[in-house]
Amino acid sequence: MSDQKNYGMSTKALHCGWKCDPTTGASALPIYATSAYQFKSTEQATKLFNLEEGGYLYSRLSNPTVCAFEEGLNAMEGGVGCLATSSGQAAFNHLICALCSSGDNLVVSRQVYGGTLTLLQNVFSRFGISTKLVDGNHPCQFEAAIDDNTRGIITETIGNPVMNVAPLEALAKIANRTGVPLIVDNTFASPTLCRPIEWGANVIVHSTTKYISGNGNLLGGAVIDGGNFDWSKFSNKFPTLAKPDPAYHGITFTEHFGKSALYAKLHAAIIRDLGGCPSAFDGYLLHVSLATLTLRMEKHSKNALEVAKFLESHPAVEWVSYPGLDSHPQAYLAKEYLKDGCGGMMAFSVKGGVEAGRKLLDNLELIGHMANLGDSRTLIIHPASTTHSQLSTEQRMAAGIDDGLLRLSVGIEDIKDILEDLSTGLDAATKK
Ligand SMILES: Cc1ncc(COP(=O)(O)O)c(C=O)c1O
CATH class of the missing domain: 3.40.640.10 (Type I PLP-dependent aspartate aminotransferase-like (Major domain))
Known part of the structure; x- marks a missing residue:
């Protein structure tokens, strides 16, 4: 063809x-x-x-x-x-x-x-x-x-x-x-x-x-x-x-x-x-x-927007960065270049910094903790201690990767299950 x-x-x-x-x-x-x-x-x-x-x-x-x-x-x-x-x-x-x-x-x-x-x-x-x-x-x-x-x-x-x-x-x-x-x-x-x-x-x-x-x-x-x-x-x-x-x-x-x-x-x-x-x-x-990329990206984008909104309104969350949210600094560029959706990736930080982030990761059941992204399954990682650990602290900070940043790759599972798992993790992260 x-x-x-x-x-x-x-x-x-x-x-x-x-x-x-x-x-x-x-x-x-x-x-x-x-x-x-x-x-x-x-x-x-x-x-x-x-x-x-x-x-x-x-x-x-x-x-x-x-x-x-x-x-x-x-x-x-x-x-x-x-x-x-x-x-x-x-x-x-x-x-x-x-x-x-x-x-x-x-x-x-x-x-x-x-x-x-x-x-x-x-x-x-x-x-x-x-x-x-x-x-x-x-x-x-x-x-x-x-x-x-x-x-x-x-x-x-x-x-x-x-x-x-x-x-x-x-x-x-x-x-x-x-x-x-x-x-x-x-x-x-x-x-x-x-x-x-x-x-x-x-x-x-x-x-x-x-x-x-x-x-x-x-x-x-x-x-x-x-x-x-x-x-x-x-x-x-x-x-x-x-x-x-x-x-x-x-x-x-x-x-x-x-x-x-x-x-x-x-x-x-x-x-x-x-x-x-x-x-x-x-x-x-x-x-x-x-062959199925278009379908998958549609679902990734739909799920991720829901997850981003959920995290943004959650009391345990410090901040969320997702281009599909109005609060994103380049939301105006996303509206231009990402008209069909912003994909499944987002960054966020939990109140309580690195320690709270660790508790969140250790209490997830469905969401995989691993060094990959873009998988059909939802995955999460802490870049400062893993994917970006080879950079100096100055380089990391200059790139905007603070110590508490978590990278979430939202998959195409049923949205209720992703939200439930995150919710359990966030509860554990904030427990004294
Ligand atoms: C944006 C981006 N480019 C390039 C790479 C490198 O790709 P690979 O892991 O397939 O070598 C990665 C890996 O995470 C990535 O996220």
């Missing part, structure tokens, strides 16, 4: 990327558990290796099961191509390796996921790629930090875990004016609720481990090329895309692949070299999950 058609999100999720098996007619996507593919001739083998012909040659670069998922997700995000990776961390890792070299820098919202900050500040810094952290709610700070060596602006649609909503259009204007791509991690919203490319973003990153899988049964990531950044206009900034590639007999990706230069580079070169590819089995699971 043509992914260019103007289908709605649910139709794209169900139909894009896979129709039926061309040889057997099987309607379900096969798991192509193969490392390599039989060449038709020596001539074809040479052409495939020289990028003169498209096709499969080795599953580290591409695999038909994984490709079906990539095409579906790409259609939903509205890009020109998607690279699936073995985790969300691998997605960032591969993207940065595609765009940056030693001496370059990235301007990054300090409210992004702690693991992204650790990767940038502890790993890429050792290879001469530096990070300039700014407050993700203030576009002028991004603009002030951009210099001649900046190769990207990074934000999350909804920040993990502080739940700030990114000023996407303002950031896109700055990115456009200064000649750097706007890179948006869309994990918390998923393409069902927000499609940042429509608001001017150039590259989308996902941890598909989360809502896109929805079952907590795999690790995965993805990079989607918006096809709307003219790399050739800035060939000195992006030589990996706009100058001859010695590892591919001197082809220039922007000349050879036009708007899809980044996508082609990621698939043909970066994942070939770094190797963070997903298995065919994970590609299959992701393809199956994608």
Whole structure:
């Protein structure tokens, strides 16, 4: 099916990327558990290796099961191509390796996921790629930090875990004016609720481990090329895309692949070299999950709004941050960018700080206490002592993650059961 058609999100999720098996007619996507593919001739083998012909040659670069998922997700995000990776961390890792070299820098919202900050500040810094952290709610700070060596602006649609909503259009204007791509991690919203490319973003990153899988049964990531950044206009900034590639007999990706230069580079070169590819089995699971993403996000959003209202009115709760509440500082941005719902994630704090928070977590029965989110089951975690514990106290505080903050990922169970469990936990938290 043509992914260019103007289908709605649910139709794209169900139909894009896979129709039926061309040889057997099987309607379900096969798991192509193969490392390599039989060449038709020596001539074809040479052409495939020289990028003169498209096709499969080795599953580290591409695999038909994984490709079906990539095409579906790409259609939903509205890009020109998607690279699936073995985790969300691998997605960032591969993207940065595609765009940056030693001496370059990235301007990054300090409210992004702690693991992204650790990767940038502890790993890429050792290879001469530096990070300039700014407050993700203030576009002028991004603009002030951009210099001649900046190769990207990074934000999350909804920040993990502080739940700030990114000023996407303002950031896109700055990115456009200064000649750097706007890179948006869309994990918390998923393409069902927000499609940042429509608001001017150039590259989308996902941890598909989360809502896109929805079952907590795999690790995965993805990079989607918006096809709307003219790399050739800035060939000195992006030589990996706009100058001859010695590892591919001197082809220039922007000349050879036009708007899809980044996508082609990621698939043909970066994942070939770094190797963070997903298995065919994970590609299959992701393809199956994608089909129900729209439905699930609807229920996550509906349940989360009820939970947020419940927490906001509960006497044991200090504060709640959910973009669907009028009290949220960027509720006006949520009304613009998250018209179909704000997803299942929220942050809150219990009166009595860390100790009260601990009691809440220890007294939950239904809600899982674990380091994941976006699962169909409701999950909770204390970021300061877990997901963000690698950051210094100053970095955490600057990102808005205070000691008592709890991150709640509201699932799609019956709402009464989620509220009952929270209620029991809150009672225990406030008991003297
Ligand atoms: C917003 C966001 N981006 C990226 C990642 C990294 O993804 P993964 O755990 O799949 O490597 C996470 C993980 O929690 C995340 O929350």
